[in-house]
Amino acid sequence: MAAEVKPYQRVYKQSEAEEEDPRQHLMLDPRPREEMNHMVMEAMTTTSRRYWIIVGALAVAVAVLLFGAWGNMIFTGMGMAGIRRPVFWGVFIVTFVFWIGISHAGTFVSAILRVFKAEFRRPFTRAAELMTTFGLAAGALYPLIHLGRVWVFYWMIPYPNSRWLWPNFRSALVWDFLAITTYLLSSTIYLYLPLIPDVAMARDRSTGWRHTLYKLLALGFRGTEAEWTRIRKAINIFAFAIIPVMFSVHTIVSWDFASTKVVGWQSTIFGPYFIIGAILSGVSAVITILFVLRYTLKNMDYFIREEHFDALGLLVLIFSMAWAYFFYNEYLLHWYGGGTVLKQLLTLHASGPSAWVWYLMLACNVAVPWLTLWNKKLRRTPWAIFIVSILINVGMYAERYTIIPLTLGHQRFPFDWGEYTPRLTEISIALGTLCLFVLLYLLASRLIPLIPVWEVQEGQESHRLRKVGKTQVPSVSELE
Amino acid sequence: MDKVIALTKRPAFRIGVGLVLLVLLAGAGGGLYLTQTPPPQPIQFPHNLHVGIGAQCQYCHPGVAWGPTAGLPSISKCWGCHQQVQKKSPELEKLAAYVSRNEAVPWVPVAIQPDFVHFNHRPHVAAGVACESCHGDISKMTVAEPQPRQNMGWCLDCHKTMAPENFTRLSDCSICHY
Amino acid sequence: MTQKYTRREFIKLSGLTAAAAAVLTGCGPASRYVVRRPYTDMPEYQQTGLSTYFATTCRECPAGCGLIVRTHEGRAIKVEGNPAHPVNRGKVCSRGLTAVQGLYNPDRITGPLQNGSEISWDQAVAQVSEALKADPQGVAFFLGLAPDHLFDLVSELTAALGAPPPVRYGAYGMFDARRTLTEAAKLTFGVPSMPFFDLGESDFILSFGANFLETWVSPLAYARGLSQMRRGKNNARGRLVVIEPRQSVTSGTADLWLAPAPGTEALVAAALANLVAARLGLSLPDDLASVDPKEAAAAAGIAFEKLQEVAAGFASARAPLALPGGSALAHANGLAAARAVLVLNALVKNLGRPGGVFLTPADPAASSFADVQDLVARMNAGKIHTLFIHGVNPVFELPAALGFAAALKKVPQVVSFASFPDETAALSTLVLPDHTLLESWGYQRTLAGADREAYSAAQPVVVPLHNTRAAADVLLSAARQLPTLAAALPYADEVEFLQARLLPLLESRKGFYDAPEILTFWSQWLQYGGWWPQRAGLEAPIVAELYAAAAPLTPPAPLASGELHFYTYPTQLGDGSGANRPWLQETPDPMTTVMWNSWVEIHPETAAKLGIHDDDVVKIVSASGEIEAVAYLYPAIRPDTVAVPFGQGHSALGRYAEGRGANPAALLPLSVNESGDLSFGDTRVSVQPTGQRRPLSRMENRHGVYDHAE
Amino acid sequence: MAEVTEEKMKWGMAIDLDVCTGCNACVTACAMENNIPFTGEDESGYGRGLHWIRIQRYWHGDYPEIKPDYSPMLCQQCGNAPCEPVCPVFAAVHSEEEQINLQVYNRCIGTRYCANNCPYLSRVFNWFDYEIPEPMAYYLNPSVTVRRRGVMEKCTFCVQRIHAGQEQAKAEGRPVQDGDIVPACAQACPTDAIIFGDLSDPQSRVSQMARSQRSFRQLEELGTEPRVIYLKGGGQYGG
Structure with missing residues (x-):
């Protein structure tokens, strides 16, 4: 078992070794500016045959699994999915919530850690922000996919029309629609602002179409002091502004459920519970992505180091505990205060035909991180923490699955209880959006600098090793 | 990628794209125009002439007084007058042919609502709405012509201006949609 | 001359119309032929x-309910009841409501067929006329259960021809054991009549297997009676x-x-009669008096206290009433059971009183199973x-053991008038499709469902959809070609026959409307x-022979x-x-909520003993045959009994019926009781699991419906 | 012609469970009146039948004292309906005039949110375009829109009959009387267990039944203000 406590000495030795070599910290391992620029440019421009095969395969997968299945469903009917009375929402909404959850990664890692000046964030803010945007892009498809008549989706948009009709602003779905579009817009801007200096760097080091593209994106950024001041200010404003948007988005997603009359959904704790769950899954997904980047992209082992996995692993552990707290809170109060139907429902979650989903959720979200992530060595073992991060996202998917179809299936009239089985179409569409996400990420990895070079350099410049007595102590100077 | 960019700069490409857009636009415009033109009728019935000599709408379309549909006149109703009237025009000969074959005239309905709109003539006629308010100035048409922009806002607008005191009822969705 | 009776042709101008609640619109000038007329040339009673x-009559079952059919632009839209x-x-009821799905069924027979190939009606009539010319003893008619105008016409025809009278039988008669009931009425009241039971005025109803809310005799009439009884006076x-x-x-x-226990209903009825007689201080005929109530309760597996409770309620009620139903009568001792139940009524003196038993007007008796044999x-x-x-599908409805299908092969000319391609039509040499009920003329004597003598009128509500022809018209046209018959049946067509038959009603002047002559x-x-x-x-019935010797009251042999x-x-x-009405299939069965299939009701305890689970496919074997069907663990059946609903298991009858479920007629025996009714209640079977599983399509949740906390 | 001014109606239904036999005639009647498509064995078994009214049958007790308990379940036409606020496009909307819940098929975009939020589970969804082979489509009721795939539908209290009844009364220059308007289920119900009428008229049959001591409403504790009133069965008559 991973929980087995290793001899204390070894741990001690390791921390000793860490002290011995401060250069294992990225911030204390500076390289010349030009070399770093070159490393990032190289990572961006190097493509292998394998890369194009994967991109091609993913493109086909997106076309077939996502758009093919979706198109077929549009022309045939929603019945292609396994949803039924009383489970009117199934895998589509589960996956929707999942992607919206994933999209919390970027904002959390980038904005909150930026605001709190957590230095370890520097090399992977961009990777996380990209996850936000692409996760949202994948997730935002679902409100369309799950519509029975997607061809009239624009009726949800407020615009003056000949019918004298507006959307119903009392509906949580309209809030959702507005919140997601706001978040998509603001997270894209937030991705773009810190990108400008890097794009400018790339512009100066590329030719051909890349040069044209980067010239366009860099908006004429030359790196003058005035430009730096303004971009820093803009990033700062956005970092603060996007945090409430992020909280509101997942709160509103939770209100889709919490504001209804569905037994098991009516819960005042759903807002924070969903946010914690989203951050848990988002941060785990960042670990997953960083692992993949480190081993597939050139020069990444310099930027993404064990210390980053270590720090993110700690975050995951903390959020897993917070999630457990919310889960316990919600469960306990439902158990004590809930009526007959709610008790029946909780019993069925834990012992019904789909109880394995419930146990999978608890195992992946609580047992796995608690048993592994306290261990620093494990946290610093990339493949191990990669597996844990995947398991947590499986657990979070199971959580949403429990909350949506398994709860809808057992409502107030036992006569009408119904078991839901996902069908090929919805599984295919769910996988299709995963492929879409990966495809977008793969393409983006060759189009924009995945490492915010200026941020890393800024960090390295502000870090110094100072000798205090016998030991060397890293010190950070404030730049702003 | 560079090749693609170069391709987009060639005039032939740009003209081609322009042509495709033009065709699409023309198609859309033509489709819209077609929905607004009267459909071909078996007989070029001159409404203007009949209204001109003082025939009342309800003489041939009596259904408005008691039900949802106005109805179309039977050949016996047409013939009731026209066997007395000279029949020199080719259109009247067509009518005579239908009568001699004892066949109904396959009129094509013009003023139709979609399936999910339940319109009833009777209350409108009872409330004193003139036929021209919806069907246009029939005295200037030969065959009936579709009226443009008869959409939901148009219905609601009239309901609101004509009977503001009854607007709660007249704007109830179920008045038309069920 | 003949005025034309018109219906508007259907055109596709739907969507902008609303219905008006004009009930009982007159039907235009009296006439007989329905013709298609164009949309713009409408009859004066029809507005665009x-x-x-x-108004017409339902013929989905022999009860003869009155319908009002809403038609719109020449289409039949909705069946409603005639108030x-x-x-x-x-x-x-559900069956009547789906009549339009029969009329517009995509699998109807669209024209006359000979051995599967189309022929003209002239050829068809010639064939029929040819058949009528041959030896009259070799001509046989097998009609459905409804006492309608066709039965009257055929009776006239066979009498004129010198052929045996028509056999009138069907599954309803089999399941209700109607002959046993009329025989018992004859035994008790001296009149072989189908009694009418006045449920509405009664305040205590004791039913022996009469499923009068679903199918027994006249379900709508009796359901209304139950409603009145439940709501009660004051x-x-x-x-x-x-x-x-x-x-x-x-x-x-x-x-x-x-x-x-099936077969002990007679004992229970006799026991109750004893208990009631004891309470009222009356004596009973010897054969009933010899039954010991305690022993009878034990044999039936019913607590004696319960019987006492029922007897006390029955004896002390203001207007008690006992009903003899099919499942009690379809046993070897069925006649005794029916008689015991009628005696129960006689004991509390409810004969001819409100809330009691009445005799219905002399009704041509339906045949018994023995006649079919x-x-x-x-x-x-x-x-x-x-x-x-x-009007009957004997290959499907009758017990397979009877061998009707095999017997059909021995008949050179089998003429089926079926509207739908049913199992019997498939084995017929000549198929002459009749109109469906919404396209045809007729009348029907209403069967024991009305508190008065009633004739129900049938008229076409739409133009016949296909090239079909009324069976009566076919027979009359054929008869006209034979000089002997032409004189005996001097009717030009079906309507003339109907009017001739209605003349006595007009002359009786008993109706609620009067008319100077037949057209009015x-x-x-x-x-x-x-x-x-x-x-x-x-x-009112008179107890003629209450104390006469009756049928033996033998209890059934033990299992x-x-x-x-x-x-x-x-x-x-x-x-x-x-079974070919998709919405009847999709309407859940009231007790099991199963749709589109048949099932085997097994008590959960019995199923556990046999190793059968819910939705397992099981094999049921009787002495006569075997079927396979899906098990439904039914908590409301005796543990020593299994039940299978009748109606599915078609091998023909179109896309909605074919290959669905099982036909329990394969299991039924050929034994008949004293009155000649099939004693299918005595069937014994064994049940074996097959190891297969096939979930039934049901509306209920399999786990949620048992004693949930409210 | 003077139009009769109408009072605000509150359509309501009373279902007497003491005389309801669970026969399902209402289910068929509703389907035949409202153009409800049939879905076939597999689909209906998978909870995709489009029954606007269904009869819930629970079992009470154990053999031999077992008894089914029937409860016809249909849209309760809530005064405070959970389905209405959640619809993003006002397809599920309250009729101020008739005081019923409307489902506007041509506005519905098929989010199915209303169906999740209906505590009575009385909404059904058109999972497909259901094929009705020729000529069976001839019996379709022209007064009721035929729904296409992707829209929600539910019991309308036969609003087409309500409008027809009002229209008829108006044309005749008289107010609507109790019993003029009968939905298909109540019309068919063999035991007259379903009574329909105006709850705002204290003299109407449905109002009288609603005042019965046996009356209760389904899931009343949710505050949905159902307009369908149930009368307890099993001989539990109040004093």
Whole structure:
């Protein structure tokens, strides 16, 4: 078992070794500016045959699994999915919530850690922000996919029309629609602002179409002091502004459920519970992505180091505990205060035909991180923490699955209880959006600098090793 | 990628794209125009002439007084007058042919609502709405012509201006949609 | 001359029309032929966009309920009940409602067929006329159960021809054991009549297996009676006690359900008669008095205290009433059971009183199963050269052991008048499709569902959809080609025959409307949907031979090991002819909520013993045959009994019926009781799991429905 | 012609469970009146039948004292309906005039949110375009829109009949009387267990039944203000 406590000495030795070599910290391992620029440019421009095969395969997968299945469903009917009375929402909404959850990664890692000046964030803010945007892009498809008549989706948009009709602003779905579009817009801007200096760097080091593209994106950024001041200010404003948007988005997603009359959904704790769950899954997904980047992209082992996995692993552990707290809170109060139907429902979650989903959720979200992530060595073992991060996202998917179809299936009239089985179409569409996400990420990895070079350099410049007595102590100077 | 960019700069490409857009636009415009033109009728019935000599709408379309549909006149109703009237025009000969074959005239309905709109003539006629308010100035048409922009806002607008005191009822969705 | 009777042709101008609630629109000038007329040339009673309503008679079962059919632009839209009709008073059941799905069924036979290939009606009529010319003893008619105009016409025809009278039988008669009931009425009251039971005025109903809410005799009339009884006078709610081995809709609605072992209903009735007689201080005939109530209760597996409770309630009620139903009568001792039940009524002196038993007007008696056996014997002996079949699907409805399909092969000319390609039509040499009920003329005597003598009128509400022709017209045209018959049947067509038959009604002057001559009478007859007297009134029975010797009251033999009682009952699919109505299939069965299939009801304890789980496919084997069907663990059936609904298991009848479920007729024996009715209640079966599983399509959740906390 | 001014109606239904036999005639009647498509064995078994009214049957007790308990379940036409606020496009909307819940098929975009939020589970969804082979489509009721795939539908209290009844009364210059308007289920119900009428008229049959001591409403504790009133069965008559 991973929980087995290793001899204390070894741990001690390791921390000793860490002290011995401060250069294992990225911030204390500076390289010349030009070399770093070159490393990032190289990572961006190097493509292998394998890369194009994967991109091609993913493109086909997106076309077939996502758009093919979706198109077929549009022309045939929603019945292609396994949803039924009383489970009117199934895998589509589960996956929707999942992607919206994933999209919390970027904002959390980038904005909150930026605001709190957590230095370890520097090399992977961009990777996380990209996850936000692409996760949202994948997730935002679902409100369309799950519509029975997607061809009239624009009726949800407020615009003056000949019918004298507006959307119903009392509906949580309209809030959702507005919140997601706001978040998509603001997270894209937030991705773009810190990108400008890097794009400018790339512009100066590329030719051909890349040069044209980067010239366009860099908006004429030359790196003058005035430009730096303004971009820093803009990033700062956005970092603060996007945090409430992020909280509101997942709160509103939770209100889709919490504001209804569905037994098991009516819960005042759903807002924070969903946010914690989203951050848990988002941060785990960042670990997953960083692992993949480190081993597939050139020069990444310099930027993404064990210390980053270590720090993110700690975050995951903390959020897993917070999630457990919310889960316990919600469960306990439902158990004590809930009526007959709610008790029946909780019993069925834990012992019904789909109880394995419930146990999978608890195992992946609580047992796995608690048993592994306290261990620093494990946290610093990339493949191990990669597996844990995947398991947590499986657990979070199971959580949403429990909350949506398994709860809808057992409502107030036992006569009408119904078991839901996902069908090929919805599984295919769910996988299709995963492929879409990966495809977008793969393409983006060759189009924009995945490492915010200026941020890393800024960090390295502000870090110094100072000798205090016998030991060397890293010190950070404030730049702003 | 560079090749693609170069391709987009060639005039032939740009003209081609322009042509495709033009065709699409023309198609859309033509489709819209077609929905607004009267459909071909078996007989070029001159409404203007009949209204001109003082025939009342309800003489041939009596259904408005008691039900949802106005109805179309039977050949016996047409013939009731026209066997007395000279029949020199080719259109009247067509009518005579239908009568001699004892066949109904396959009129094509013009003023139709979609399936999910339940319109009833009777209350409108009872409330004193003139036929021209919806069907246009029939005295200037030969065959009936579709009226443009008869959409939901148009219905609601009239309901609101004509009977503001009854607007709660007249704007109830179920008045038309069920 | 002949005025034309018109219907507007259907055109696609839907969507902008709303219905008007004009009930009982007159039906235009009295006439007989329906013709298509163009949309713009409408009859004066029809307005564009407004619906027209026509009164007619339901023929989905033999009860003869009155219908009002809404038609719109020449299409039949919706079946509604005729509020004036004495049988159903504006109500209508699932079967009647789906009549339009019969009319517009995509699998109808569209024209006359000979051995599967199309022929003209002239050829068809010539063939029929040819058949009527041959030896009259070799001509046989097999008609459905409804006492309608066609039966009268055929009776006239066979009498004129010198052929044997028509056999009139069907699954309903089999399941209700109607002959046993009329025989018992003859035994007790001296009149072989189908009694009418006045449920509405009663306050204590004791039903022995009469599933009068679903299929028994006249379900709508009796359901209305139950409603009146329950709502009671001055809030005095009446009570319903049902005694039958398997819980049906009727016993589910009952205040008390007692489940006797199948075959012991006669004993229970006799025991109750003893207890009631003791309470009222009356004496009983010897054969009934010899039954010991305690022993009878033990034999039936019912607590004696329960019987005492029922007897006390029955004896002390203001207007008690006992009903003899099919599942009690379809046993070897069925006649004794029926008599015991009628004696129960006689004991409490409810004969001819409100809330009691009445005699219905003399009704041509339906045939018994023994008569059908006789017909089959003649077919097998090669004595029949032409068999006409109308309104019944014997290959499907009769027990497979009877061998009707095999016997059909021995008949050179089998003429089927079926509207749908059913199992019998598939084996017929000549198929001459009749109109469906919404396209045809006719009348029907209403069967024991009305508190007065009533004739129900049928008229076409739409133009015949296909190249079909009324069976009566076919027979009349054929008869006209034979000089002997032409004189005996001097009717030009079906309508003339109907009018001739209605003349006595007009002359009796008993109806609620009067007319100087037949055409005026005819138009009112069509407008009101029939003829009946203004006031209720039926003959009161007189106990002629209460103490006469009766049928023996032998209890059934005990079950052998591994044996179970077998029970079958008609559902909303009726005699099976409803199986091609998709909405009848999709309407859940009231008790099991199963749709689109048949099932085997097994008590959960029995199933556990046999190793059978819910939705397992099981094999049921009787002495006569075997079927496979899906198990439904049914908590409201005796543990020693299994039940299979009747109506599914078609091998023909179109896309909605074919290859669905199982036909329990394969299991039924050929034994008959004293009155000649099939004693299918005595069937014994064994049940084995097959190891397969096939979830039934049901509306209920399999786990949620048992004693949930409210 | 003077139009009769109408009072605000509150359509309501009373279902007397004491005389309801669970026969399902209402289910068929509703389907035939409202153009409800049939879905076939597999689909209906998978909870995709489009029954606007269904009869819930629970079992009470154990053999031999077992008894089914029927409860016809249909849209309760809530005064405070959970389905209405959640619809993003006002397809599920309250009729101020008739005081019923409307489902506007041509506005519905098929989010199915209303169906999740209906505590009575009385909404059904058109999972497909259901094929009705020729000529069976001839019996379709022209007064009721035929729904296409992807829209929600539910019991309308036969609003087409309500409008027809009002229209008829108006044309005849008289107020609507109790019993003029009958939905298909109540019309068919063999035991008259279903009574329909105006709850705002204290003299109407439905109002009288609603005042019965046996009356209760389904899931009343949710505050949905159902307009369908149930009368307890099993002989539990109040004093």
